[in-house]
Amino acid sequence: MYGDTTRRDALIGMGAAAGLAMLPGAATLAQGAGDRKLGYAIVGLGSYATRQIMPAFAQCRNARIAALVSGTPEKLARYGAEYGVPATHHYNYQTFERLADNRDVDIVYVVLPVAMHAEYSIRASKAGKHVMCEKPMAVSSAECQSMIDAAKAAGKKLMIGYRSRFQPHNVAAIDLCRKQVVGPTRMIRTAHGFSIQPDQWRLDRKMSGGGSMMDIGIYSLQAARYLSGEEPVEVMATESTDRRDPRFATVEDRVDFTLRFPSGVLASCISSYSSPHNEARVIGTDGYIELDPATPYQGQRLRVRVKGETTEPAIDTSGPSQFAAQLDHLAQCILTNRTPLVPGEEGLRDIRIIEAVYRSMNEGRRVALA
Numbered sequence: 159m160y161g162d163t164t165r166r167d168a169l170i171g172m173g174a175a176a177g178l179a180m181l182p183g184a185a186t187l188a189q190g191a192g193d194r195k196l197g198y199a200i201v202g203l204g205s206y207a208t209r210q211i212m213p214a215f216a217q218c219r220n221a222r223i224a225a226l227v228s229g230t231p232e233k234l235a236r237y238g239a240e241y242g243v244p245a246t247h248h249y250n251y252q253t254f255e256r257l258a259d260n261r262d263v264d265i266v267y268v269v270l271p272v273a274m275h276a277e278y279s280i281r282a283s284k285a286g287k288h289v290m291c292e293k294p295m296a297v298s299s300a301e302c303q304s305m306i307d308a309a310k311a312a313g314k315k316l317m318i319g320y321r322s323r324f325q326p327h328n329v330a331a332i333d334l335c336r337k338q339v340v341g342p343t344r345m346i347r348t349a350h351g352f353s354i355q356p357d358q359w360r361l362d363r364k365m366s367g368g369g370s371m372m373d374i375g376i377y378s379l380q381a382a383r384y385l386s387g388e389e390p391v392e393v394m395a396t397e398s399t400d401r402r403d404p405r406f407a408t409v410e411d412r413v414d415f416t417l418r419f420p421s422g423v424l425a426s427c428i429s430s431y432s433s434p435h436n437e438a439r440v441i442g443t444d445g446y447i448e449l450d451p452a453t454p455y456q457g458q459r460l461r462v463r464v465k466g467e468t469t470e471p472a473i474d475t476s477g478p479s480q481f482a483a484q485l486d487h488l489a490q491c492i493l494t495n496r497t498p499l500v501p502g503e504e505g506l507r508d509i510r511i512i513e514a515v516y517r518s519m520n521e522g523r524r525v526a527l528a
Contacts, residue, residue: 187487188219190494196264197224198485199249199257199287201278203233206292207269210455212241214481220489221482224262227254254278258285265290265488267319271365272372276301279316283308290488292319294376295505297367299513302506309502317488317498318505320380324483326473327449327458328384331440334447334471335385340464341443343423346385348378348438350453351412351430356405369399369409371515375429376508377453379515381438382417382425383507385447390417390425390511392526395519405431415515 198221200207215223225247228234234248247263249256257263266282267290268275276296282289289309295318296302309316322328335343351374359365360373383389395415399406411432417425428435436451445464451457456479461470478486491498511527518525 187490187494187496191220191490192493193219194493195220195222196489196492197222197262198265198267198290199225199227199247199260199263200267200269201227201254201282202269202274203228203230203237204269207267208233208237210481211267211269211485212237214479214485215241217478217482218486218489219478220493221265221485224264225249225257225260227251227257254281255285257282257287264288264492267485268292271359272367273297273365276305279305280308283312283314283316286312286314288315288317288488288492290317290319290485291502291505293505293508294367294372294512295502295509297372299506299510302502302509306502306506315488315492315498316502317491318500318502319484320500320504321480321484322377322380322453323384323500324487325453325458325480326475326477327460328381328452330471330473331438331447331449331460332384332387334462335440336387338442339462340440340445340447343386343421343440343442345423345441346382346425346439347427347441348381348385348425348452349428349430349435350374350377350437351428351433351435353434354405354431361405361407361409363408366409368512368516369406370411370429370431371413371415371512374431375413375415375427375515376512377436378427378429378438379417379508379511381449381452382427385438385440386419386421386423386425388419388421388423389507390419390527392418392524393511393514393518394524395515397519400432403432410519413515413519415518417511 223241226234226243227249229250238248265288268278269292272294275291279289279291397410397413399411412430415427438449438452440447448461488498514525514527
């Protein structure tokens with residue numbers, strides 16, 4: 159148990175440190191990496207890649223765009239010109255294996271629909287490249303394991319794109335939880351959702367592997383895990399989907415699921431494709447730590463209430479964005495031969511839990527987690 163002085167000092171200290179500075183070994187990683195920039199091949203030039211990931215390279219110390227992969231020649235020409243990637247470093251899905259011969263490419267970033275993650279991650283590993291793969295990692299735990307095995311066989315690193323683990327407010331919240339600033343955790347509430355537009359691959363189970371739970375519910379699941387600092391031992395889930403809505407012909411809408419952790423902490427979580435949510439709250443014996451909004455691309459807020467007094471710790475966001483920090487992290491891990499904060503095993507853990515969530519909601523019972 160931390161006294162009031164320690165709690166107050168911890169809150170004040172949040173204003174003095176950028177989020178990444180609180181990551182274990184982050185400073186050591188950066189120093190050991192120097193200023194060398196490793197080359198990324200971006201696979202898939204959709205909205206997330208072109209609007210969030212690719213602009214972030216301008217803030218990177220150890221990462222740069224070296225190649226582009228797309229099935230649309232117009233996109234290759236447009237973004238190749240914008241980011242100075244020569245035509246010799248443009249690939250389509252049929253010429254993907256030629257990346258093996260490109261010494262400018264160190265890392266392949268797979269930013270494709272979920273059903274394609276395993277195939278292109280494995281192909282990248284076999285081409286002798288390190289891999290960053292977007293979340294969710296794959297459509298099944300078996301595919302996740304095959305990706306991990308391929309990277310190990312190639313002697314290469316595999317990291318999953320959990321950007322929020324590099325976002326300063328989330329990193330600060332984790333630190334406050336570990337310091338028990340609001341006392342020992344008693345319960346957690348997380349909710350993520352939005353009203354999804356029709357006619358997109360996320361609503362096709364063959365491409366997405368599932369509905370809201372796979373796409374946005376993974377944020378609620380991740381938050382519960384990294385804020386608690388524990389792995390859940392049981393899950394109970396309930397689905398609420400209006401099958402008359404054509405958006406939900408093959409995927410689920412809302413899932414309410416509860417995770418039970420070894421300490422006795424319960425996390426009440428929401429995933430939704432029909433209502434807006436973006437929040438996480440850790441409730442302790444003496445107050446709560448709240449992220450609201452918790453995981454958007456920008457605009458996060460952190461509030462702490464201890465014994466009736468609410469404060470909003472000052473978080474240093476002057477450093478690289480969560481996207482740039484994520485890109486640099488993998489490059490620095492490669493340059494210093496360290497294991498990434500969120501390796502393939504982390505993605506596998508989430509998919510195993512999501513599979514249990516689906517089993518629980520389909521069978522109407524609690525499911526124990528190994």
